[in-house]
Amino acid sequence: MKKLFIFLIYLFLLPNFILAEENSKIQIEVHKNLRCLVCQGQSIADSNSDFAKTIKLVVKDLIDEGQSKEEIYDFLVSKYGEWIVYKPAVNAKNFVLWFLPYIILLLGGIIILMFTKKGKNKRHN
Amino acid sequence: MKNKIIKIFAFGFPTFIFIIFFLGLATDKTYDTRNIVGQKISYFTLNALIGDSQITEKDLVNNQFTLINFWSSWCAPCRAEHKTLLKLKDNPKLKILGINFKDSQKNAIIYLTKLGDPYQYIAQDKDGKASIKFGVYGIPESILIDGNLKIIKKYIGPLSKNDYLEILKVLY
Numbered sequence: 001m002k003k004l005f006i007f008l009i010y011l012f013l014l015p016n017f018i019l020a021e022e023n024s025k026i027q028i029e030v031h032k033n034l035r036c037l038v039c040q041g042q043s044i045a046d047s048n049s050d051f052a053k054t055i056k057l058v059v060k061d062l063i064d065e066g067q068s069k070e071e072i073y074d075f076l077v078s079k080y081g082e083w084i085v086y087k088p089a090v091n092a093k094n095f096v097l098w099f100l101p102y103i104i105l106l107l108g109g110i111i112i113l114m115f116t117k118k119g120k121n122k123r124h125n
Numbered sequence: 126m127k128n129k130i131i132k133i134f135a136f137g138f139p140t141f142i143f144i145i146f147f148l149g150l151a152t153d154k155t156y157d158t159r160n161i162v163g164q165k166i167s168y169f170t171l172n173a174l175i176g177d178s179q180i181t182e183k184d185l186v187n188n189q190f191t192l193i194n195f196w197s198s199w200c201a202p203c204r205a206e207h208k209t210l211l212k213l214k215d216n217p218k219l220k221i222l223g224i225n226f227k228d229s230q231k232n233a234i235i236y237l238t239k240l241g242d243p244y245q246y247i248a249q250d251k252d253g254k255a256s257i258k259f260g261v262y263g264i265p266e267s268i269l270i271d272g273n274l275k276i277i278k279k280y281i282g283p284l285s286k287n288d289y290l291e292i293l294k295v296l297y
Contacts, residue, residue: 079260
């Protein structure tokens with residue numbers, strides 16, 4: 001009987017533990033992607049400043065309200081600008097930042113391919 | 126063809142690097158939150174510093190202009206701008222909402238008794254969470270809004286003489 005009682009309590013509390021664990025993971029992830037605006041090169045996760053502490057409280061509230069990571073970032077970007085997030089959004093303004101490395105890589109590949117092809121043709125001739 | 130590509134690269138790559146550095150170094154990297162100018166302030170509900178009433182954005186709708194000022198008794202630059210706020214207090218076109226930031230009620234009241242009370246409304250933000258809704262990251266900060274709750278100006282740091290003149294210019 002006692003064992004059954006303990007099992008039922010465990011079963012009842014398990015979803016709460018899982019949810020708390022999940023929320024805590026999301027919180028850490030969000031903190032790591034937010035820049036501490038009053039610090040020197042620190043994220044909100046790394047900083048113990050007053051500003052970072054307040055942001056941590058706000059992020060916790062928003063997660064508890066059921067907001068997604070993207071919604072939290074959107075909210076903070078609307079208040080503090082894009083500088084607050086480490087990972088810039090993929091949009092027209094940041095197009096070069098996101099895609100230039102791939103374009104250069106592709107161009108480099110094409111050029112290397114052209115040279116090797118030409119080299120091969122010369123050797124054949 | 127090969128020489129042409131080499132020439133294009135020899136010229137193009139340094140030019141590209143130069144343009145990136147030129148644009149990167151020429152832009153102002155000083156961070157501030159003035160980008161929220163033009164936005165409407167969010168819905169908020171704050172407890173009044175004195176009494177049990179609450180202050181919301183609805184209280185500001187009928188004002189021609191409202192200056193939302195974030196202050197605290199422990200903040201030295203807030204003392205520096207206090208005279209400016211007192212000068213603005215009597216302006217019939219402007220109401221001032223003071224948001225007491227991470228402070229104790231007792232110290233805030235002593236501060237206002239000593240230095241004078243420039244505020245028509247005084248709210249408290251004990252844990253600072255409400256200030257995040259206003260894009261505040263340090264105090265003093267002041268936000269000038271119109272009757273439609275649209276942000277007209279944002280002042281980071283203590284209000285200077287120039288800021289005071291600028292506010293008057295907006296009002297008239």
